[in-house]
């Protein structure tokens with residue numbers, strides 16, 4: 001195992017008293033760059049809504065007295081509020097009896113690698129089709145009445161968005177919502193719908209959204225009773241809506257002509273990790289390009305990342321009943337058909353999954369925590385070593401409470417520069433895109449993003465002339481140090 005992974009296995013847990021100073025308002029969370037736009041707060045205030053900001057991210061908006069008040073209820077349910085209980089506490093309450101426990105992947109019953117073997121789940125899904133299979137199986141067996149998940153909207157140009165949470169009550173509706181959407185979405189509307197219609201519901205979401213759901217369930221008996229299952233997606237970071245606009249610019253069209261977006265179209269003949277974006281335009285014309293040929297297609301560079309993700313410490317949905325991601329290790333990452341890694345945390349879902357494995361409906365193989373960790377090595381490193389370093393930076397506003405202690409100790413200069421560059425790319429991508437949009441000058445953004453990518457890739461992978469130059473500089477420094 002990597003050295004940083006071994007250190008991260010013993011993170012220093014920080015505990016902060018729940019004092020009145022820890023109370024915060026929605027406005028403070030937004031202004032501190034800590035709002036992920038989950039909509040949990042807006043769901044509880046009838047006059048509040050989630051609105052697009054100028055960077056294509058969703059933020060809460062509502063009456064001034066609600067938006068500005070330092071409120072105990074808000075401070076307990078916002079996933080980034082320092083007074084809210086953390087993932088460890090939620091998981092201890094929910095999965096206290098689980099046989100497995102790991103500092104990086106949380107508490108669990110069993111972990112697996114594999115894919116769905118029946119019907120078209122695998123072909124229809126972004127990875128091995130397991131997320132939609134679990135949701136469908138819960139629905140088919142009558143364990144739930146509906147699933148809150150993310151699907152394309154019927155008319156994106158009218159709605160002003162491409163994707164939204166919706167409640168699916170049939171297997172066919174669910175199937176039409178398969179695939180990953182790296183796009184801002186929010187929970188307030190579906191949470192209101194769940195509150196108003198009795199039934200049992202499952203919610204699919206990225207880790208911070210699932211945390212928000214559990215924080216809400218703790219304080220709202222109706223949601224506690226009705227949201228019976230949570231399905232977590234592993235998460236690298238959340239993109240803004242401008243990522244799709246940038247696809248359109250780089251594929252020679254305008255966002256106004258785009259009717260449908262696929263972030264990852266599948267091709268069984270190509271490695272699964274060669275993501276290919278696909279746009280369907282008005283009139284049925286299509287455009288497609290590999291992420292690697294786009295100036296913002298290197299996931300690690302962090303373009304259009306929500307700033308709250310810089311302060312996130314949960315990669316693998318530690319509070320969800322089941323958590324699912326991609327198996328980013330060989331031979332699976334070369335298999336274009338897609339392969340999931342799965343962490344089952346609840347005994348009920350373990351039984352459901354094991355029965356399906358025995359019946360040959362799922363092709364899953366049991367794996368240990370170390371295997372899951374290797375598949376998410378980059379994300380975990382960014383959220384442990386990287387987070388510890390980012391927590392040492394000066395920041396304004398609310399100080400988040402994390403499960404990782406601030407530390408830059410032992411971090412080589414080049415690694416620090418990688419984290420600094422990633423943070424700068426994500427911050428400036430929003431601004432440069434906004435400027436290029438205002439001036440109707442796509443080239444301004446594309447030119448900047450190409451230069452930023454060259455710096456990031458030079459530093460990170462020694463790519464290009466800049467990479468060679470940085471390598472020589474680093475070797476020079478090392479031999480100077482050695483001769484002293």
Ligand SMILES: Cc1cc2nc3c(=O)[nH]c(=O)nc-3n(C[C@H](O)[C@H](O)[C@H](O)COP(=O)(O)OP(=O)(O)OC[C@H]3O[C@@H](n4cnc5c(N)ncnc54)[C@H](O)[C@@H]3O)c2cc1C
Pocket residue numbers: 121124125126127128129130131132133135149150151177178179180181182183185204205206233234235236237238239324325326327328338340376379
């Ligand atoms: C923002 C984001 C970042 C991710 N980062 C990582 C990562 O770093 N590492 C990793 O291994 N995996 C990551 N994933 C998960 C990965 O992309 C796949 O979603 C996962 O492997 C499940 O694939 P599947 O074939 O089983 O899902 P499918 O069977 O295709 O089903 C996907 C289900 O998830 C729902 N859904 C799609 N997007 C969202 C969303 N944004 N919020 C809530 N529900 C949604 C769909 O409606 C559908 O029900 C990320 C996903 C998202 C949305």
Ligand code: SF4
Pocket residue numbers: 026029030034035036037038039040041042059060077078079080212
């Ligand atoms: S993170 Fe969620 S709960 Fe917190 S302010 Fe933003 S939208 Fe509201």
Ligand code: SF4
Pocket residue numbers: 036206207208209235236237238306308309312313314
């Ligand atoms: S990286 Fe963390 S904060 Fe960002 S969307 Fe994913 S789970 Fe939420």
